[in-house]
Amino acid sequence: MNAPRHTKFYLDKQNKKWSGVCAGIADYTGIDVTVVRIGLVVLTLVGGFPWTLIAYWAAAWMAPVKPRELYSQDDEQKKFWQGVRANPRRTARDVRSRFRDIDRRLADVETYVTSSNHRLSQEIESLR
Template identity: 30%
Template sequence: MNTQKSLYRDPKRGKVAGVCAGLADYFNVEVWLVRIITITAFLLTSGSFVLVGYVAAWLILDKKSELKTGASNSYVPSGAQGQSYSGKGYTNPAVNSQKVNVKAKVWQAGMPPKQAFLNIQQRFIRSENRLRKLESYVTSKEFQINRELNGL
């Protein structure tokens, strides 16, 4: 697993060029905090230095692509890539699952604990419903007949 982070601009979440959003992703903090620090630094220090630094980061940093966005948020257990089952109505939950990042402090990026709990609870209910459908299919006569026909 590659744990090395890269610094990118995130124009989709950004207000001007996405530099603050990229920095927030890199340091795992909320975007609003990086924006406040940038504006405060602009007002309290020499504004031209912060402005030149922001424009330089705008020109130097690459845009964050969709592939990089999806790869950082998804979690697939080791050995689960490429697994599939051709059973009725079954999709591999490991491919569709996402890692839940719970924030411990207000300034950290991630979901609040209550929202994360509700998200995990909904995913558990969906997984349980899929398991019930799979179990009803495996215990049905249709499955037994298909199994016997495939054995011929």
């Protein structure tokens, strides 16, 4: 069985009011679900009457339901995947930057441990 894709739009049935379309849009974009719902109502009332409802029901009919495994994500994971969906290049750049920072810090630790630090050498020898 394939693992669920984090970058795909899903209906959010746990946080739904009707069919989970607005909750899915909110989960996908990171926008508060109340803002998405109010936006849909305002768009419908302002002049998109038949088309917003048609688009809503088409999304409810065509979009897959969010897999259970994706509900167990913590907030940091959700924000990360929302960022990936919004701008994959920026997310990849941020991840590379974090790895460079971790690599630099690891190199500093390695330099400190392998240097000729007399006190550190004595502490290590005392532990043997």
